[in-house]
Amino acid sequence: MTDVPWVPVPDGSGFGIEHLPYGVFSRPGELPRVGVAIGDAVLDLAGLTETGLLDDRRWFASGSLNGFMAAGRAAWRANRARITELLTDAAHRERVEPHLIPLTEVEQHRPIEVADYVDFYSSLHHASNVGRIFRPDSEHPVLPNWRRLPVAYHGRAGTVYVSGTPILRPAGQRREGPAAEPTHGPSLRLDLEAEVGFVAGVPSAAGRPLPPDAFRDHVFGFLLVNDWSARDLQAWEYQPLGPFLSKSFATSIAAWVTPVAALEAARVPPPAQDPEPLPYLRCDEPWALDLTLEIELNGHVIARPPFSSMYWTPPQQLAHATVAGAPLRTGDLFASGTVSGPDPAQRGCLLELTWNGEDPLHLADGTHRTFLEDGDTITLRAQAPTATGNHLTLGEVTGTIHPTPP
Template sequence: MSDWLRIPPDSDFTLANLPYGIFSTDDRPPRAGVAVGEQILDLAELGNTGVFDFDVSVLNQPTLNAFVALGKSVTSRARTRVQSWLRMAPDGPIQRHHLVPMAEATLHLPVRIGDYTDFYSSIEHATNVGRMFRDPEKALLPNWRHLPVGYHGRASSIVVSGTPVRRPVGQLMPAEANHPVFEPTRRLDFELEMAFVVGKDSELGRPISVDEAEDYIFGMLLFNDWSARDIQRWEYVPLGPFLGKSFASSVSPWLVPLEALGPFRVAGPEQTPGVLPYLQSTGKNNYDIDLEVKVNEETVCRSNFRYMYWNMQQQLAHHTSNGCNVRVGDLMASGTISGQSPDSYGSLLELTDNGTRGGFLRDGDTVTMTGHAGQGAERVGFGSVTGRILPARR
């Protein structure tokens, strides 16, 4: 490769990765790009040279939805060609003027999110929370090992990394009070999650099977599902999370295609008791992705996506098992990702044992989540998702 395509040795954005995103600069309106080292390959500009075999107008749009909707046969072929062209640069179609320094670009929400569902798929997290708030001997509810528990969230408040998060105000019941109060949350938390983006529309009334679910999953993002624990605890019976969650969720700007993660597939935990036939999943359907959370540059959690009890294929199969349809750009989040050791718990609720060994997030705190699989030239990373807490507005 040319000197202007050098990739730092610790980069998340190697040629093995090539994640998609939406970026803009002072002289380029929002458009599709690919992260390469510390630069962005302007796919729209490259497309104007006539090298692609699809309608390149999809690359000049402010979201990736139209590009993703072309289907994996098209998007995977485009990715393979870009990989090849980058390796032969500058002797191929990619030239210096097709690249933009990432430091000079603004990154945007990569997809237009129509619907958003949050799952609850880490058995370690569900057990930890159940022990805190229910009988420690019966931490998991009776349905938990039989289906991927989830709820429908709010898509309008999902923001791209770097967007500040305002401390929410809500109704909560202090321990010392007899009546609820309306005030800023005292227990603002992060939740370490990952999310997948739906890449294909399904038909209303037709379930997606576990075996075909992967065809509907385009790629993955880092996801921080901010939570106001005290608001949530007061409101969640009987219908589940509402205002304690819907004030904000943050996603990383780079969408890693599922094929880039293929080398890091691993088997998931054994599911006992056995699940119903429509959820039975064989083979390596989890991914070995190292995850880290920092609060104000201090590492508070190291976990891994491989711990998930329910995999993405099972989540999507269950989501559509009643005939619910999905659409390109829909987002499905994993739920908090916790491991077995205390330093791998994916929320302050767990890390502080419900606030008994430390506090929750303060105004001015910045939370940064990172994730990657592999090392060196084969590293496939997600960059980061960050958010700084702003004081409540009353």
């Protein structure tokens, strides 16, 4: 049974009592601080600690979640239990209510200070489609290493922006074909990538790889990620060291981080892995997550990628990322790579949805798209089941394309 909050939570709100995502917000003229979303409001945790209602270790009067994220699982669990109690026990209402602020009255900030940012490539459907698009003559759409390890690369931590930040169209070099001279200019193939990320809270030591079952002890939560990509820049620059400028101009993340505990009911068995992974990647618990993503372009839903279809799971990604000895830092952000399902309507980027521009997407407003145009707005959402048969929705990620500055 769920506790019933005394706070009004509108029907269909993704921010019910079973969710309680963390974010950083400010009111006009005030410094950013940490809050938790409930219904249409944010609960001001820094304010609550001043009243003595919540344990305080300087976690919440802060411009990022990092301090609290570093505190560890016992602190996360205790805080979640206490907030649930404060929001459901009517005896607390009088003292707590002054610390509920309508979301419409606050500005939201990037919730985490990003230490390192790693982006995986963990959807078999995405990797297969990319292989078919760029190597149509190959018998094997995915490369031999793909089913053996979760392929990944480091992105740019300094360009991870909070949802709502304008996305400036990147400029750079591209080459139209093998015989053409390269040119410089604004990207002509700007794309989105719908991804799900997780963020590390508790650091680990150098030379001490984390097994998959250490996931809950180190990872604070999940959040939606849009890893904007300039496909024309990428095609020209990426050999042999991988994407650089094509992916490092901007990555958008949600303003809300969903605690791992809120997604326990969304855990489902992952797709079968064949061949069986090496022992350091084996995970006994089912760790696929039943999140249904939704990609909206200018108000039109263009795809619904299922995160449950990912081949490599978050604990496997974490195990792989640390196997060579790199330590984890608080604020390390790991994104899944584009989430694509088996069906065409489940593809997580325009590269796949338009088959590299060959098959434009026709929108209900009569326009069509191959890649993103200036003024386009992309919004990512995701829904997950909760223990009581309700749903929560992850904090959305939205961004509008602005022209390359002159």
